[in-house]
Amino acid sequence: MLNVALPKGRLGDRVYAMFEKAGFECPSIKENNRKLIFENEVCGVRYFWVKPSDVAIYVERGAADIGVAGKDILLEYAPDVYELLDMKTGICRMAVAAPKGFRDDPRRTLKVATKFTNIAQNYYASQGRDIDMIHLNGSIEIAPILGLSDVIVDIVETGTTLKENNLEVIETVVPISARLIANKASWKFKTEQITALTEHLAMQLKAEE
Amino acid sequence: MKISNTLLKKEEQATLALRELYGRYGYTQYKMSKFEEYDLYVRNKNFLISDSVITFTDTNGKLMALKPDVTLSIVKNTKDIPGYVQKVYYNENVYRVTEKTHAFREIMQTGLECLGDIDSYCIAEVLTLAARSLAEISDDYILDVSHLGLLSQLIDHIGIAPDARGTLLECVAQKNRHDASRICAEAGINRERAALLQHLMECQGEVRQVIPMLYTLLPNEEWQRTVAQFDSVLSLLPAEHVRIDFSVIHDLRYYSGIVFQGFVKGVPENILSGGQYDNLMHRMDKKSGAVGFAVYLDRLDSLAVAPRDFDIDTVLLYDANADTKALHAAVKALTEDGKSVTAQKTVPEKLKYRQLLQFTESGVKLLETNA
Numbered sequence: 001m002l003n004v005a006l007p008k009g010r011l012g013d014r015v016y017a018m019f020e021k022a023g024f025e026c027p028s029i030k031e032n033n034r035k036l037i038f039e040n041e042v043c044g045v046r047y048f049w050v051k052p053s054d055v056a057i058y059v060e061r062g063a064a065d066i067g068v069a070g071k072d073i074l075l076e077y078a079p080d081v082y083e084l085l086d087m088k089t090g091i092c093r094m095a096v097a098a099p100k101g102f103r104d105d106p107r108r109t110l111k112v113a114t115k116f117t118n119i120a121q122n123y124y125a126s127q128g129r130d131i132d133m134i135h136l137n138g139s140i141e142i143a144p145i146l147g148l149s150d151v152i153v154d155i156v157e158t159g160t161t162l163k164e165n166n167l168e169v170i171e172t173v174v175p176i177s178a179r180l181i182a183n184k185a186s187w188k189f190k191t192e193q194i195t196a197l198t199e200h201l202a203m204q205l206k207a208e209e
Numbered sequence: 210m211k212i213s214n215t216l217l218k219k220e221e222q223a224t225l226a227l228r229e230l231y232g233r234y235g236y237t238q239y240k241m242s243k244f245e246e247y248d249l250y251v252r253n254k255n256f257l258i259s260d261s262v263i264t265f266t267d268t269n270g271k272l273m274a275l276k277p278d279v280t281l282s283i284v285k286n287t288k289d290i291p292g293y294v295q296k297v298y299y300n301e302n303v304y305r306v307t308e309k310t311h312a313f314r315e316i317m318q319t320g321l322e323c324l325g326d327i328d329s330y331c332i333a334e335v336l337t338l339a340a341r342s343l344a345e346i347s348d349d350y351i352l353d354v355s356h357l358g359l360l361s362q363l364i365d366h367i368g369i370a371p372d373a374r375g376t377l378l379e380c381v382a383q384k385n386r387h388d389a390s391r392i393c394a395e396a397g398i399n400r401e402r403a404a405l406l407q408h409l410m411e412c413q414g415e416v417r418q419v420i421p422m423l424y425t426l427l428p429n430e431e432w433q434r435t436v437a438q439f440d441s442v443l444s445l446l447p448a449e450h451v452r453i454d455f456s457v458i459h460d461l462r463y464y465s466g467i468v469f470q471g472f473v474k475g476v477p478e479n480i481l482s483g484g485q486y487d488n489l490m491h492r493m494d495k496k497s498g499a500v501g502f503a504v505y506l507d508r509l510d511s512l513a514v515a516p517r518d519f520d521i522d523t524v525l526l527y528d529a530n531a532d533t534k535a536l537h538a539a540v541k542a543l544t545e546d547g548k549s550v551t552a553q554k555t556v557p558e559k560l561k562y563r564q565l566l567q568f569t570e571s572g573v574k575l576l577e578t579n580a
Contacts, residue, residue, distance in 0.1 A: 062477020062511070080308075080478070082456070086387040184479065185472045187384075188351045188452070191414075 002045050002193050005059060005067035007052035011090045011178055015068045016047065018087070022200035044193070056081065056181065065186035066194060071176045072155055076116045082182045084198045088205050090178040092157040094119055096171040099144050102151065113143035114153040123153070123173045141165040219346075220317065220506045224300060226345040227319050227504065231298035234338060236321055239297040241282055247274040249281055256281065256463050256489060261306040263313060275304040279320060280501065284489060287324045289496045294325040314507075320483075322501035324490070329438065332467055332485065333445045335500045339471060339481055340446055342504055347512075349474035350450055355457035356439050357484075358466050359423070362432055363409050367393070367402040377406075382458045386410055409455055416443045419453040442467065463489040469502070475512045480505050519561045519579070522548040526556065526576070527568040539573055 004019065006012040016029060026040040026047055039046040050058055055069040060079040068087060072094055094116065104110060106129075113134040114120045124131045134149050141161055143149040155176060156162060156169055180201065182194055228238070247264050254260045256278070263275040276282065279299050287295055298321040307314050321338060323331050336354070343350035360381065369377055373396050380389035386407055393403035408426055412419050420443070423436045443451060459468045459482075468484030483502020490499050523543055527536050536552060543550045551557070556565065565577040 060477075081383070083383045083385040083388070183477055185474075185477045188353070188472045189349070189474050 001039075001041075002066065002190060002197075003064045004045060004047045005050050005055045005064035006047055007055050007068060007070075007178075008049045009052065011052065011068070011070075012049060014089050015087065015178065018089075018201055018204055019045075019047075019197070021204060022197055024197060059181050059183050062183045062185060064183070065190055066180060066182045066197070068178050069181055071174070071179055072116060072119070074179060074181070075122075075174065076118050078118070079181075080184065082184060082187055083179050084182055084194070085180040085201055085205075087178040087180055087201070088208075091176070092155050093175045094153065094173040095156045095169045096123075096151050096153050096173060097141075097144075097156065097162050097167045097169050098151040100166055100168050102144075102170065104150075110151065111149040112151055112153055113140055113149035115140060116153060119173060120153040141167060219509045219512055223346050223504075223506055223509065224317070224319060227342055228298070228300060230341055230345060231321055231338065234296070234334065236296045236298040236323075239279075239283060239299045239322075241276070241279070241299070241301065243275060243302070244273045245276050245282055247272040249285060250274055250277060253281055253463075253489070253492070255460055257305070259306040259308070261313070263304050276301070277303055277305040279303060279318060280322060280486070280489075280503070281493075283322050284324065284493050284495065284499065287495065287497075287499075290325065292326050294323060294327065294331060296323050297321070316505070316507045318503055319506055320501060320503035322499060324495075324499040324501075325497045327485070327487075327498035327500055329442055332500050333442045335483070335502065336442065336446055336467070336469065339469060339483060339502050340450060342502075343450070343471045343473060343481060344447075346480070346509065347473035347475070351472045352446070352451050352469055352481075353454040353457050353472070354443060354446075354451060354467060354469045355453070355455045356435065356467055357458070357461060357464055358435050359432070359439065360409070360455055360458070361461065362435065363405060363427065366427060367398055367406055369393070369396055369398060378458055378461075381406075381410060382456050384410065384456050413454045413456070414452055416440075416446075416448055416451055416453055423453075439467065459484055461488070463492070467500075471502075471504075473512075476508055477511060478508060480508045519563050521551055521560065522563045523550045523566055524556055524560065524562045524564075525550055525552045525566045525568055525573070527552060527554065529554065531568055532570070535570070536568055539568055 006016055024043050024045045026038045026045055029038040029047055037046065037048045052070060053073050055067040056073050056077055056079040058064040059067040059081050070090060074083060109130045109132050111132045111134060112120050113136050115136060117133055117135050120133065136143060140152045140154045143152055144167065145165060153173060159169065162168060180198060187194055247262065250257060250262050262277050265273055267273045279301050283297060300319045302315050303318050304313055304315055306312065323335050340352050343352060364374060373392055377389060377392050380392065389406060390403060393406065405426060412422050420440045424433065457468055457470050463486050464484045465487045466485035470479040471481030472479055481502055481504050485498065485500045487498040490497060525540060540550050540552050563579055564575060567574045567576050
């Protein structure tokens with residue numbers, strides 16, 4: 001039985017469709033109910049919906065053999081897992097945004113608000129920039145407006161939220177997309193199943209190109 | 210002394226089995242103090258799994274540490290004698306921060322080190338013992354083996370800049386072929402050379418299938434010779450359990466040559482890790498080489514254990530006026546019957562027992578039986 005952790009939400013739905021096409025279907029998942037675990041014994045697969053930021057934990061700890069997680073989560077928490085495939089979906093970027101017209105004054109410590117403290121820390125450390133890190137859990141965009149921070153480091157998809165809050169992207173930190181990840185030990189004992197699935201998904205992606 | 214295996218935890222059973230195994234191959238037990246000078250760990254911080262160390266100041270003013278690692282202490286005390294190989298095993302508590310709990314834990318670690326005039330026989334012997342250690346724990350095990358010499362040669366050959374090397378190695382360790390390919394493209398590596406790294410990352414699986422693929426990667430003499438040495442060592446190991454996998458990467462500042470990791474079914478992480486650490490030896494001013502491994506027995510906790518139906522066979526109730534001598538005899542008689550017994554005045558809460566007995570002057574009466 002292959003245990004798959006899928007991220008709840010639109011990304012998860014898209015990814016499931018790809019898994020289904022690869023021969024790992026589980027029709028009960030489409031039923032409209034509040035169940036979180038779905039199994040298809042014939043295909044030997046069990047799916048479960050988890051919070052997107054938790055997928056990597058389920059996989060790292062072996063509760064799931066494989067899963068799909070955003071590169072942002074993988075960079076932020078650095079789980080000890082294999083990253084088998086760029087799913088080329090959920091594409092966005094991790095970026096630094098600031099109020100329109102902002103100019104960085106290198107004489108001052110830069111105040112950075114973000115949910116992704118490790119990514120921001122590594123990014124500014126690589127530039128040798130001294131920063132004051134402010135960890136927030138949400139509504140990051142209002143931090144510069146209220147003077148809590150100079151800039152924010154956050155995920156930018158279309159840029160609409162930024163625009164509406166009078167912010168603009170000033171630098172891209174790293175491009176983000178969903179990745180297929182696998183537990184290291186599961187990969188050893190379910191190599192054939194996981195490799196077959198990875199190859200099938202890779203073929204689907206190639207066909208879409 | 211007779212100890213029933215059913216009383217020992219999986220971890221304890223493994224410890225005994227491994228000690229016996231290492232002893233049979235002439236490895237002697239290495240005992241050491243719980244403390245070591247902190248300086249030793251500061252100088253080799255990156256060799257440690259976690260760089261947090263519990264320290265304290267000794268009565269003579271020296272800063273000491275509770276051992277977070279055993280290998281460094283063994284290396285420190287080894288002597289370079291031409292032709293001599295020191296073979297030791299250890300079974301020690303170490304103190305380190307685990308990645309998962311972010312707190313210090315006392316961890317029982319077992320391991321084996323072979324230091325000195327190392328040759329290919331020593332490497333094959335240590336790998337064999339690694340495989341047999343895993344076999345002692347589970348029939349369903351996999352030993353992943355990689356060769357850092359081959360990996361370094363190939364990365365040197367494709368000519369990646371030193372600052373991108375670390376990120377590229379991370380990609381290899383994560384089997385992340387898409388980002389490896391992107392990094393090579395960004396670094397201006399031509400397609401043909403970048404494809405070589407992709408091929409090396411595809412070289413994974415059973416030894417007999419992978420070795421011929423490795424030979425075709427680079428034509429130069431050094432590569433061919435290293436593959437042949439790698440092959441000759443791997444051919445001595447149980448083929449059905451050994452896999453070549455270049456994603457096994459240990460820190461190149463300390464390790465060189467063959468490195469490996471062991472997995473058993475049911476444990477979501479590796480339970481054995483080791484390799485040749487000649488570079489560590491040289492950093493610690495030793496001329497000789499070394500190879501060894503550690504077994505993380507604490508990780509066996511994840512192995513499924515069948516839940517016990519009962520905590521104890523018998524609860525024997527007695528009252529305050531009971532005759533001590535007669536009660537003692539009754540308990541003894543029950544234990545000699547091979548049963549576990551607890552003599553109590555009241556039935557302990559939440560205790561699951563097979564039978565409940567009442568001790569009376571006229572003998573033992575059965576009050577309750579649970580199937």
